[in-house]
Amino acid sequence: MRKMDGVVAIIFLLMAAALFGYNLTHREAGSLVEIAKDGQVVQVERLSVDQTIRLEYDDQTNLIEIEDGVVSMIDANCRDQLCVHTAPLKTVGRAIVCLPHRVSVVIKGEGDQPEMDAISE
Template identity: 30%
Template structure:
């Protein structure tokens, strides 16, 4: 191996370490607010500390959303693929639940951050 190979390997290891530390920092943030979108419109905003369960109907589709244990999950849906149900319980700001057939999107945000997301129609 030549000197350039060692430099390249060292740079790749350093970049991987930086990415790993940055990713861990994002996951350590605690979410404060759950935002639920139906048909690309904000349907409901709930504190992550609440304990509640409710049904969201959109046309012929429905999702049952349960907020508990510092997170949220979709417990039941009538969509054919059930990806939203199989996603399970989420509790970090970088996690989302999406049900494409029923046009539902659930995300957890850190209310103290200044990050703004845009929904494009």
């Protein structure tokens, strides 16, 4: 490898690190939590209100906690428990999914809500 190739590679790596750092520090904090079962939204809550939400369908139970602007799945009676071990969420677009129960918890921004039109009213 020639000297110029090394310089180009270092510049490229520095630019990639700078972009990664910028994206890491400038994420939009979400304001809403959208909870869906079987793809249908069943509940929308504010991230600013601390609460515990219990979803029960048949013999399926999911316990979702909103506290200090983050949301997490604190308990579920599913067999794999992947949803419970998912890190707490606070940025727009992040999701917790319980596949066995077909439940999803998604962070939304204030502008993500669908607008009402004449047909949906």
